[in-house]
Each structure stands twice: as C-alpha cells, then as structure tokens.
Amino acid sequence: MELIVRAVDVGSGNTKFVTASAGTDIRCASFPSVAYPSSDDSPSWPSSERKKTVCIPIGPLFYEVGPDVSLAADTFRAKQLHDEYTETPEYLALLRGALSMMKVSRIDLLVVGLPVALFAVKKAALEKAMTGRHDIGGGKAVTVGKALAVAQPQGALVHYASEHQKMAEIGHEQSLIIDPGSRTFDWLVARGMRLVQKQSYSFNRGMSDVLRLLAxxxxxxxxxxxxxxxxxxxxxxxxxxxxxxxxxxxxxxxxPLAETVAEQAVSTMKQWIEAPHSLQNIILVGGGAFLFRKAVKAAFPKHRIHEVKEPMFANVRGFQLAGQNHARSVMAATGKERGHDASGEIE
Known part of the structure; x- marks a missing residue:
C-alpha cells in the first residue's frame, strides 16, 4: 500500500490544494485565502442554503473558509500581508480547510510552500506546526505523519520538468523560475533542482499592489x-x-500603470541574476503570470520564456510530485510497504 501524499499552497490570494493524484495526473482545487471568524461553528446563512464552506476551530474561535467564503465575509476582508503569515490563526484555518476538503483522515507526507525570502528562517517551524493532529471541525480530524516545506517556485520547476518530460535533462541545467503571486514576487535560480540561495529571493510586489494602485x-x-x-x-x-x-x-x-508594477519587480530581480546568459530555462508561473509576461519578455529578450498550463496550480502540483518522489525513495530505502516507525511518522 502506497503512502498518502498531499500538497497545499496557502497563498495570500488563493489556497491551492491537491484532491487526488495518480502518478503525474494531479487534480487540484482552490478557494480564496479569506478566513471569516465567528464565535461558534454555525454557518453564516440558513441551513436550507447549502454553500461550499467549512468552519475550522482555532483556539477560542471558528474560521469559515472555502469557495463560497465571499458570501459569508463582511465587506472588510483583511489580508495577512506580512512575513509572519504562516504563524497566524488565519493561515492554519486555510490549511485545515484544505485538509478537510481532501476527504482523507490520514496523510503520511504533507508538502507545503514558503516564499523564497522566508524559506530558510521559517522552514523548520512550519514543518513542525504542520505535523500531527489537525482538528477540522464537526468531530473530525486529519493526522499528518510528516511535513515537508519547500520554496514555492521549486514546486513550479518540478512541475515544468514533469510536464515537458525533462526530469533527467533539467538536472544538468540552470533555471530561473519567476512566480508573481498575490502578495510576493518570488524568483528562484536553480542548478538542477538545487536552489542557488544568493540569487533567489522574494519581496512584496505582487498582484495585490497592482489592484490597490488601480483602485x-x-x-x-x-x-x-x-x-x-x-x-x-x-x-x-x-x-x-x-x-x-x-x-x-x-x-x-x-x-500602463499596472504594467509599471511588473516592470519594477522584474527590474529589481534582474539585479540578483549574476549570469543571465547561462540560464537554459526561464519559467513563468503564478496567478500573476498573465500581467508580468510582457515585463519578463522585455527583460530577457534573447531567451524563450516557458509557461505551463494552469500557472496558478504549478507550485502545488510540483509540491505533490516532489512529495511522491520523496515517499518512493523512503519506501525503497526501508523496503517496507508502509514506511512508519512506532510514532506513526515516515521513517
């Protein structure tokens, strides 16, 4: 029996998650990253009106999350646009909301993501927080045996390599993955699948800045x-x-005003790239890819810019593939059908 692997990417704009996976066929879903707090787990509408939300208990409060959360939330929808986002009750509610919608009670390996700038400092704490029992309300819980946090654009690199059947080839190439999201503009330079830390970073210049400027x-x-x-x-x-x-x-x-935000972000990123002529792959993903495409092409006129289908799900699909590869290596190393130790964690 194979290990159960799932992936979640809690972004500032949308929470993306894997609902089913069979090899490279990975099914995903998403909902807005809005968590509406209340003092009890009663839905914010009559029971006769069925909506797609769940109420997640976090501390003394319940947080309503899901595809129809905009119908529950008031007109003020606070966004957690700061570096401690992963430590907030809203983040945990969104994560657990995704777990609830996966319809599984046990996950052997859960893969989650972090912005590049926060990866080194937040990785260990996030993996610890994700491991263990998660109360998803209604007397139900999901148990996570082990968690793995990766830099968000690394997921996109894995997905791109799989989609284009370049998993072996890309291991010898240098790649730039550009991921404009809601809050952050992330980029990652990789040699093979390994992150080049000094050329990779992220900062707050994403789609939310564009929307506020135009508003x-x-x-x-x-x-x-x-x-x-x-x-x-x-x-x-x-x-x-x-x-x-x-x-x-x-x-x-x-x-043109919206495009200036993209141009500023890409211009700043270029200052970090030491040898653009050595890049064999430039991959553009993320929910903001459509708006940043023109600026990226202008910044790298001698390169072909690669994109993927459904760029919003590129990271989470890559998380899933990376998790499945990790699980297979664990099973091969242990020679067991189910790689658990006495504590229930993957060995």
Missing part, C-alpha cells in the same frame, strides 16, 4: 471610494469591464 486611480476618477479588487482582477484577466455606478468602466488607460 486608488479609479477612486480619484469617480470621486468615491472604490475597493472592489475582485472586479479589477477579473477585468485585467478577461478584459471584461467592471460596472461602476451602473456603467461599464473602461480600464484600458490604466493598463
């Missing part, structure tokens, strides 16, 4: 506070104009 411009234009970030995000991704005061709002004139 401020719309506010000035219409003379009234405007904070519908979801509508702005949808407009950027699809070209569908947001409706403001019952009229479609033309955002085309704001696109």
């Amino acid at each position: 401020a411009e719309i506010t000035k234009d219409i003379g009234s506070p405007y904070r519908d970030y979801d509508a702005i995000d949808l407009a950027l991704r699809t070209g569908k104009q947001p409706v403001i005061f019952q009229k479609p709002y033309d955002m085309k004139r704001l696109l």
Whole structure:
C-alpha cells in the first residue's frame, strides 16, 4: 500500500490544494485565502442554503473558509500581508480547510510552500506546526505523519520538468523560475533542482499592489471610494469591464500603470541574476503570470520564456510530485510497504 501524499499552497490570494493524484495526473482545487471568524461553528446563512464552506476551530474561535467564503465575509476582508503569515490563526484555518476538503483522515507526507525570502528562517517551524493532529471541525480530524516545506517556485520547476518530460535533462541545467503571486514576487535560480540561495529571493510586489494602485486611480476618477479588487482582477484577466455606478468602466488607460508594477519587480530581480546568459530555462508561473509576461519578455529578450498550463496550480502540483518522489525513495530505502516507525511518522 502506497503512502498518502498531499500538497497545499496557502497563498495570500488563493489556497491551492491537491484532491487526488495518480502518478503525474494531479487534480487540484482552490478557494480564496479569506478566513471569516465567528464565535461558534454555525454557518453564516440558513441551513436550507447549502454553500461550499467549512468552519475550522482555532483556539477560542471558528474560521469559515472555502469557495463560497465571499458570501459569508463582511465587506472588510483583511489580508495577512506580512512575513509572519504562516504563524497566524488565519493561515492554519486555510490549511485545515484544505485538509478537510481532501476527504482523507490520514496523510503520511504533507508538502507545503514558503516564499523564497522566508524559506530558510521559517522552514523548520512550519514543518513542525504542520505535523500531527489537525482538528477540522464537526468531530473530525486529519493526522499528518510528516511535513515537508519547500520554496514555492521549486514546486513550479518540478512541475515544468514533469510536464515537458525533462526530469533527467533539467538536472544538468540552470533555471530561473519567476512566480508573481498575490502578495510576493518570488524568483528562484536553480542548478538542477538545487536552489542557488544568493540569487533567489522574494519581496512584496505582487498582484495585490497592482489592484490597490488601480483602485486608488479609479477612486480619484469617480470621486468615491472604490475597493472592489475582485472586479479589477477579473477585468485585467478577461478584459471584461467592471460596472461602476451602473456603467461599464473602461480600464484600458490604466493598463500602463499596472504594467509599471511588473516592470519594477522584474527590474529589481534582474539585479540578483549574476549570469543571465547561462540560464537554459526561464519559467513563468503564478496567478500573476498573465500581467508580468510582457515585463519578463522585455527583460530577457534573447531567451524563450516557458509557461505551463494552469500557472496558478504549478507550485502545488510540483509540491505533490516532489512529495511522491520523496515517499518512493523512503519506501525503497526501508523496503517496507508502509514506511512508519512506532510514532506513526515516515521513517
């Protein structure tokens, strides 16, 4: 019997997680990274209206999370945009919400991610916090035998190599993985699958900065506070104009302003790259890939920029593949069908 491996990527914008995996066929799902607190586990709507959320107990409170959380949350939706995000009750609620939706009671190996800048300092603490029993409400719990934290763009590298059948070849190449997310702009230089720490980093210059900047411009234009970030995000991704005061709002004139955020982020990243001519792979992933594509291509005009299908799930799919590879190596080393020691952890 194989070890049960699952992966979760709790981002500032969305929480992505694996629901099922059979080799390289990895099924994923996501929900907004919003945790709505309440004093009890009663849903915020009548029982006759079934919505896709779960109530997760954390300390004295319950946090409602899930795909339909926007229907539960009030108009003020605080985002945990700081470096201690992984230590907050909101993070734990989102993580446990994902565990709840996986429909398993036991996970032998759970793989989670960290921004590159926080990887070295937060890895051990996050792995410890993820290991053990997780109360997911309703008298149910999920037990995690062992946790593995990886730098978020490393997951994308593994996914890219698998998708393009380059797992053996990429082990001898130098790659740059660029991952613009909601809060952070992450990049990672790797030799093979190994992180080159001094050329890899992340900082707060992601899609949330773009959305706040454009919201401020719309506010000035219409003379009234405007904070519908979801509508702005949808407009950027699809070209569908947001409706403001019952009229479609033309955002085309704001696109150059949005692109300046991407240009600033990419320009800063280039200062860290010591030998761009040696890069054999430049891979662009993440939920903000569509907006940062132009800036990345301008910064590396002599390179081909590689992308993947469903870039938002690139990291979590790579986490899953890395976890499965790790589990197989454990089983091969122990020669056991089920690699548990007396404590229930993977040996």
